[in-house]
Amino acid sequence: MxxxxxxxxxxxxxxxxxxxxxxxxxxxxxxxxxxxxxxxxxxxxxxxxxxxxxxxxxxxxxxxxxxxxxxxxxxxxxxxxxxxxxxxxxxxxxxxxxxxxxxxxxxxxxxxxxxxxxxxNYSTDTVKLKTWNGATVDFEKNEVENDAGKVELTKNEMFILKLLVEQKNKIVSREKLITSLWDDERFISDNTLTVNVNRLRKKLDDIGLGQQIETKVGQGYCALEAADKL
Incomplete structure (x- = not known):
């Protein structure tokens, strides 16, 4: 910190x-x-x-x-x-x-x-792997894998998932997601963020994790760990 x-x-x-x-x-x-x-x-x-x-x-x-x-x-x-x-x-x-x-x-x-x-020389990419709900999130390969299978994400989708998983069970505002994407030179609008989150959820559905990305109306999104709710 x-x-x-x-x-x-x-x-x-x-x-x-x-x-x-x-x-x-x-x-x-x-x-x-x-x-x-x-x-x-x-x-x-x-x-x-x-x-x-x-x-x-x-x-x-x-x-x-x-x-x-x-x-x-x-x-x-x-x-x-x-x-x-x-x-x-x-x-x-x-x-x-x-x-x-x-x-x-x-x-x-x-x-x-x-x-x-x-x-x-600070970089948010120093951590390459993270475990989330029993799945391995590979930030370098843009893959999420668990016993149900493996899904490949786009760079924007993985960037969003990374921000959410790093703050699991906490709300990450839409403002923070958009600002982080812009700061990383991934130019994204409010509407594009919604599209990317929806695509991310759809891909995660294939391995049973789509519902673990929860929308907090008027606030942002939250990556839930197991069945925890905010």
Missing amino acids: FKILLIEDDKSLFEEIQTRLTQWSYEVHGIDDFGQVMEKFSSVQPDLVLIDIQLPSYDGFHWCRMIRAHSNVPIIFLSSRDHPMDMVMAMQLGGDDFVQKPFHFEVLIAKIQAILRRVY
Whole structure:
């Protein structure tokens, strides 16, 4: 689990971003005393920093300088300020990206994922096999096999199944599925997602697992383990 230090003094925005990032399995830490940012940074040792420009005590540029004096951790600026010089300053001080408020969360998460992959050589494809309801899911060969037989999936179908199985018995939102597919350069629309999930279910029906992909109306999908229900 990657740790993110979110340096944001707008409490409602902090809570919203924290909630959304936690849903993506990130560990999010905030600041209690905006005069003691470096103490918090040292104790958390984050993998990435999200920082606003306008802050109490000292601005985000100051804290970026302080962080850069000790660490090369990736830094993304979040700001409602839209002057080009703010963006230039952020980059010159060592910022890795600049996201202007208000922003779509999908844009923020895509930037976070791209930076983490680049900096830490992180890949979601490191695990090749997984067991689910007695079946072996082979992410590399795009196959699912159990005692009833074996089915071959398309890359998109396997990508969706992988995301669901990795969060088995938990709801994965349509938004997260679409964003993950786009971020992986598998361009997919909301309607195409529905088609892919339906095809995935139909193929899994052949080995008795179709009903284990459950639709949560208005929320997303869930890969159930055995007969568990949410």
